[in-house]
Structure formats: structure tokens, C-alpha cells
Amino acid sequence: DSGVTQTPKHLITATGQRVTLRCSPRSGDLSVYWYQQSLDQGLQFLIQYYNGEERAKGNILERFSAQQFPDLHSELNLSSLELGDSALYFCASSPRGLAGGGDTQYFGPGTRLTVL
Amino acid sequence: GENVEQHPSTLSVQEGDSAVIKCTYSDSASNYFPWYKQELGKRPQLIIDIRSNVGEKKDQRIAVTLNKTAKHFSLHITETQPEDSAVYFCAAKGFQKLVFGTGTRLLVSP
Numbered sequence: 001d002s003g004v005t006q007t008p009k010h011l012i013t014a015t016g017q018r019v020t021l022r023c024s025p026r027s028g029d030l031s032v033y034w035y036q037q038s039l040d041q042g043l044q045f046l047i048q049y050y051n052g053e054e055r056a057k058g059n060i061l062e063r064f065s066a067q068q069f070p071d072l073h074s075e076l077n078l079s080s081l082e083l084g085d086s087a088l089y090f091c092a093s094s095p096r097g098l099a100g101g102g103d104t105q106y107f108g109p110g111t112r113l114t115v116l
Numbered sequence: 117g118e119n120v121e122q123h124p125s126t127l128s129v130q131e132g133d134s135a136v137i138k139c140t141y142s143d144s145a146s147n148y149f150p151w152y153k154q155e156l157g158k159r160p161q162l163i164i165d166i167r168s169n170v171g172e173k174k175d176q177r178i179a180v181t182l183n184k185t186a187k188h189f190s191l192h193i194t195e196t197q198p199e200d201s202a203v204y205f206c207a208a209k210g211f212q213k214l215v216f217g218t219g220t221r222l223l224v225s226p
Binding site for chain 2: 090
């Protein structure tokens with residue numbers, strides 16, 4: 001157990017809908033990262049938050065947005081869902097961030113999203 | 117930006133053999149290189165990492181080597197066991213983000 005929690009574990013929804021994925025980082029970690037992993041694919045970085053502020057953006061679609069709250073938990077919002085959005089969505093956390101020498105990232109168990 | 121290539125995509129070995137997975141990166145400024153193991157349907161788990169100020173790091177049966185000049189790093193697993201079967205991802209720290217390789221599916225046969 002990495003100490004990072006994600007809810008829900010599974011989510012099944014229809015095209016065009018909107019969903020929210022939730023992540024709670026390890027105690028004391030200030031950075032949260034979101035990744036998308038499609039079937040048999042690698043990990044695609046979406047976005048990073050550090051202490052409530054957006055720090056870095058990756059290949060995140062405009063239909064997707066995220067935020068980090070004062071208690072440091074984060075939510076990833078996915079809207080106007082398409083079939084191709086079906087994937088595992090992982091959250092990771094680290095104590096600080098990637099400035100300097102780089103932080104170890106610890107991954108949560110993931111949310112499996114299925115869009116029908 | 118950073119680009120990470122990982123080889124091979126699939127690796128089959130017999131129990132007790134060694135396994136080597138290789139990655140190359142493009143950004144000479146990269147200074148942090150973690151390796152993750154992911155079992156089917158589960159989260160990636162960090163197994164070892166190395167920073168650019170060292171050339172090799174070992175942890176029991178696992179070792180990572182880094183060649184900064186050639187911009188490549190490798191994962192070595194000795195005395196492989198069936199429970200080592202998983203997908204292994206390398207990563208390199210690019211500008212503001214970790215860039216992951218495409219993964220190596222390791223299968224260890226008893």
C-alpha cells in the first residue's frame with residue numbers, strides 16, 4: 001500500500017457524460033500527478049499540482065480539468081466523454097515535486113473508467 | 117522535450133536466468149531515473165531509482181546502471197523468479213515531468 005488513495009475503483013458511464021475522479025495523496029506529500037493508461041499502453045502524464053497550484057501540464061485534453069484543494073486532495077474532471085477515454089487513471093503523489101533532483105512518485109491503485 | 121525509448125517490449129526468461137531491460141533518453145539535463153513494476157490491473161510500484169550523480173545502484177537482485185554520456189540506463193534482474201513476471205517501466209525526469217518508456221513485459225517461466 002503506497003498511502004495514496006483513489007476513488008472510485010471502477011466507473012462505468014456513457015458517452016457525453018461527465019465524471020469526477022478523486023485522489024488523496026500520502027500524508028505530507030504536496031504534489032499530486034495524474035496519469036492516463038490506456039489498454040496495454042504506457043503512462044501518459046496529464047497534469048501536476050503542487051500545494052494547490054498547477055505546476056505542469058502534459059497531454060491533457062481541453063475536456064479534462066483538475067484541481068487540488070486546501071487539504072491537498074485532488075480531483076480530475078472528465079467531461080463530454082468519448083469511447084477513447086476508457087482507461088486506467090492513476091494519481092501519484094510526492095513530497096515536493098520535480099524541481100531539482102526529482103521526487104519519488106508513489107502511485108495510487110487507480111480508477112478504471114469504462115465509457116460505453 | 118524528453119523522449120524515452122525502452123527495449124525489448126517483451127522478454128521471456130527461464131527461472132533463475134538474468135533479465136536486462138534497456139532505456140535511452142534524449143534530454144541531457146535529465147537527472148532522475150526511476151523504474152516501476154506493474155502487475156496486471158495494479159498500480160505501478162517503484163522498485164529502484166538512480167540519480168545522475170551515480171553510475172550504478174543495487175538492491176538485492178535488482179540493479180540499475182546509468183551511462184550519462186550515452187544517455188542510456190538499464191535494469192538488471194538476477195536469479196529471476198516467477199513473481200518477477202510483470203510489466204516494467206523506465207522513466208526519466210524531463211522538464212517538469214517524468215516521461216515513461218513504453219514498458220517491457222517480462223515473463224519468467226518456472
